[in-house]
Amino acid sequence: MGLNSLRKESIHEWNEVLNPSRPQIFVGMSTCGEASGVVAVNKAIQDGLEEHGIDAVVNKTGCLGICYCEPLVDIIKPGKPRISYRSVEKTNVSGLLKDYILDDNPRPDLALGAWGQEFKGIPDLFELDFMKFQVRIALRNAGVINPENFSHYLARGGYQGFEKALDMDPEEIIAEIEKAGLRGRGGAGFPTGMKWKLCRKSRNFPKYLICNADEGDPGAFMDRSLLESDPHSVLEGMLIGAYAIGCSRGFIYIRAEYPLAIKRLKIALEHMKRHHLLGENILGSGFSFDIEIREGAGAFVCGEETALMKSIEGQRGTPYSRPPFPAQAGLWGKPTNINNVETWANVPVILEKGAGWFNRHGTEKSKGTKTFALAGKVNNTGLIEVPMGMTLEKIVYAIGGGVCDGKELKAVQTGGPAGGCLPLAKLGLTVDYESLAEAGSIMGSGGMIVLDEDDSMLETARYFLAFIQEESCGKCVPCRTGTRQMLAILDTFIKGRGKPQDIETLLSLGDSIKKTSLCGLGQAAPNPVLTTINYFRGEYEKGINPKLLRAKAHQ
Amino acid sequence: MLGSGAMTNSIGDIALAGCYLLIGANTSETHPVIGFDIKQAVKSGSGLVIINPVKIPLVRYADLWLRNKPGTDVALLMGMARSILDEGLADLDFINERCEGFEEFKRALAEFDLKTVEGITGVGAKDISRAASMYARGNPSSILYAMGVTQHSHGTDNVMAIANLALMTGNFGKPGSGVNPLRGQNNVQGACDMGALPDVYTGYQKVCNPDARSKFETAWGVKLPDGPGLTVTEMFKKIDQGLIKALYIVGENPVLSDPDAGHVRQSLEKLELLVVQDIFMTETARLAHVVLPAVSFAEKEGTFTNTERRVQKVRKAVELEHGKALPDWKITGLIAQQMGADGFSYQSSEEIMTEIASLTPSYAGISYKRLEEEGLQWPCPSNEHPGTSILHVERFARGKGRFMPLEYRPAPEAPDSEYPLLLTTGRNIFHYHTGTMTRKSAGLNALSGQELVNISTGDAARLKIKDGDNVYVSSRRGKVAASARITDDVPEGLAFMTFHFAESAANILMSADNLDPIAKIPPLKMASVKIARI
């Protein structure tokens, strides 16, 4: 009882969308779109269609990642390419519908791009600077399909990877993942295949599987966007993982502040149940698996895997020491495999297209692509997916279109609050796990913030340190008290009252916190301060109390 | 039916049970440290089934709580046995090899189909069979019980019904199994072991057994009486009849602890001679002709035997500050010497233990020297024997485990229009027994300073009683004042009090009649009462 006949119907349905007999409209209905007013635009579209007596199908879709152009609305007319319109407003959308659908004027002035070709003065969307350097694997369906429509996912190759997996031995699947070189996209970059192998090896049952969707870095929204735009890619990944490892129960741990993602996940889980992709004896294979959604209450530390598991167990979400690793004793003391949203989304493609196809992208040690939330003082902000090994410079200038208002770039902050600030001089750095760590930052889950000449590095460091301090769970001393002490010292520099020796205090305290903290959160907490001292020491020196400097000189 | 009345297993191994059946016990309050163990075991996956009309604190941890009507334990336990049999969960190998009387027992179960049992107990048939299944599948399962099982007019039946369940599931002789009565007082086990009972010498050697008698006669150098003596409740009857004229009470306070306490006081007043030996001027001592001062546990050497049969050394920590009190054994010895008896000039408690060991097979291997190292669990028949942590491992003390066919007998004192509520009694965690010791603590009094009679919201509404109201609780035997606590921890129709507070002595209300026919235990857990606002 495979999905073949259903997939055939789905492809037919999807073709009807791409080459429609009547106009298809796609509205980018993700949280980012909603924030930029798409709900009103959607209403205006309905009104406009009625007003002009246009017979068209309105679909919702997820997020293409082109945040600087939200709200986005796509129109496909019979025999015409899909055209994306940028920054659509409720006041101009009715006119657009009339002009293009009725009067055949594609309004190049409002258009962002046409899909796959130049069309009547509208550039090819994928040849735009923002898009052309991207390789969209995890985001393959984001902004393309209707995330609430199972047929769309199926038509685009969905669940082919899983069906292929069912014909393989679990060990073969794991070998394929290892061969692909996939590493954890949550930030630490642990080889996914090895993680699965460890968990599979355990003879202790039952085993659990977790999708970590507790995205908490300020400014990071990769996971949210992915779940809102293409929930099935993540769920299919989980299904493949569960089958390969031998897990019987899965959890998606997602923060409650992501209601739309939760809603779409729930819809997707319903699809899966309806089509025998969940529950007992999936697709008649004898493999049984269930997925539950667990909503977190928005504690940053619950993104840390041990704290996350405590939280699923219903306890206070604080981390504990590994070993034992989750693969040995995780949730309720049972073997548990935990991967991040983006990692899971990569899995089906690897199975569908093969490890060889996947590991063509990336560097020697970091294969595939990575999504980033590009933000800050950059012209083109948005969600991007680039091959590992691309330089920071290319990301900022080619994709991001350079620094706003022609200002000078000062630094790029990567890795969220646990990451670090890399100066202009490091712009040639390639983005992969090893290079970033070497430079004192981390890949993290994918936050990337561009800072310009006007930005104070002390304020930047303070912003992230204050965040970590606020979010420290308080279990271990270095993170609990150390971050507060560092913050207090940092504040003296910001106020121009720093003591000369306190730069050293910050460095040594930071070093101690990194080395003695219990979990990854604390171990990375001093990074924003340490990297800014490393690369921007002058700004700290400017924060020293002049009286103290004079006194020192006097001595 | 098994051989002896003690915990079959040890505190250390009850934590190993896969399932607990807790009946007639409020362990987290009355044996708090065992309560700790149960909670930890449950948290790490053991099942917990609670049978109790009162919502005890451990209910929060239970998988299943059977709130049966008071006094219906036999029916409920027989119902569970029936369910175990019907579901094919009985351990037939164990039954064939180690038990007898199963066929007769099976016939008795015919009366206890779950529909009938549901009617008697008020517990749904589904819950009964789920409890039965949890217990039978616990592998191993442990039954813990306390005075809520024994202090009934049919207490012995209750205990036998419990033993039946353990027998039919083979829950004997292995860690984490067994039938485990949690004894109330620190040395109630030891007092029984020592023969402070009317029918046995030390180690449960029967006074009716001529061999045992002659052994003690030889050892003590006197002729000993043959038939069994009187139980406490029977003593009071005989006092009323003028047949018992003199009473010597050591370290007990029957004016508060015994049922129909008002009547106890009247009886004691009738005595020609009452000698009371205690550490305080208790309510009972006030009625005495002679009061003899004893030292407390902290001022003397000796041994206590705990609920798991462990004999442990009590050591002197402080000298008596001032005053002339003496250890109980010394006082008794002095009276004996005053009466011209030989064999009472002990120089130390150790000398007494040596004599105990020489006359008591189950204590034969116990000596102070060994107890200095660690406590020993009886039976400990020789100096080399390590003591016994689990009873009935190979065989039952009496040979084969005997199934007892039982029938359900309703409680004798049922509520009526005049006394419409049932009262049951128990303890709280902050006080002990009649409060002789704990009520001396300002801190414990601050935590629990007065009797709170627990009344259900339904009854309270009907009786127009609010939380904190002062009420009279009265039975056919007397009345006491207490403060009302309105709570649905008790079901409608049932009220609950402790017996810690002399000023609200609950035992005034309880009946000394309707004793259990075998154990002669009065029904302290059930009396019909009425409650009214003062």
Add this chain to the structure above:
Amino acid sequence: METFKLKIDDRQINAGGGDTVLQAALKAGIYIPNLCYDPRLAPYGGCRMCIVEIEGTRGFPAACTTRASDGMVVKTYGPQLDRLRLDTLELLLSDHPTDCLTCPGNQRCELQKVASFLGYNQRSLKPRKSDHPIDDSNPFFNLDRNYCVLCARCVRTCDEVTGINAIELINRGDESRVSTFAGSRLAESECRSCGECMVSCPVGAIHAKNSPVATEETATICPYCGVGCGIYLGTRQGKIVSVRGNEASPSNRGSLCVKGRFGINEFVHHSERLKSPRVKKEGGFESAEWEEALRIAGDKLSGYKPEEVAVIASAKATNEDNYVLQKFTRAVLGTNNIDHCARL
């Protein structure tokens, strides 16, 4: 149990199957500073004092959360370890008062022990003032959060030992604190006053209200319920001043309830204790000498037939007391009329 050897600070140490590195070290008499470790509780790894270096292991794992294993090579001190520990201690002390002399935890404080072991002598970080009100609602112990080091031993004890769960950590980061449900005072909470939290507290945060240090301890058995908990009675100048559970006792493994821990000294030393025999005369009780009291009791008892007398023994008295009493009843009074409250 499986045993194996490991090397700690160049010493060969024997360890057993479940031992952590910290347990193995402590058993061998090697002190590694620690605060959040309590042998009765699951490893926690919060205080970070017991960090060590292990050959072949990255970074500085906590000894309390790391299982010892065969052939392991551990270093517990060294320039870097010492500095890291001092930094952590410095951080901890920046949240902690320094009024040691007036602190109820003085001399018993494990933080003091750690600080003196590490040679801490100068404060360099800015201390934080805290002024949590003291919860003195429990009659036996106070909760003073100003001294709390957030090791969570109390809340873990209330969970892992007693299962009462009256207290938990609430809030986050350096706003974390020990709290009852809904923040009520202890006396109004689920707390059963067993004091296990107080026993586990390594500092003065949960401390007995009135507890002079005992000069001697005597191992004995609790006089309350049938569990028969092993206790140590702490005495000083002839009075019981403290009670602690005996960890070696198989019946309670160190645990006690409120009665055993706090309900003993007052009754033992109570002014109403009977000090001399009393004999009831015309106007009521009069104190008497033993000789008189015994004569009255003995002579009168001699005057009754065996079936006219009875004895009630005591479930509170010792085995020896009860043995002599039943012997007396049977051999001297000539009756089997002896019973006690076993039935009640």
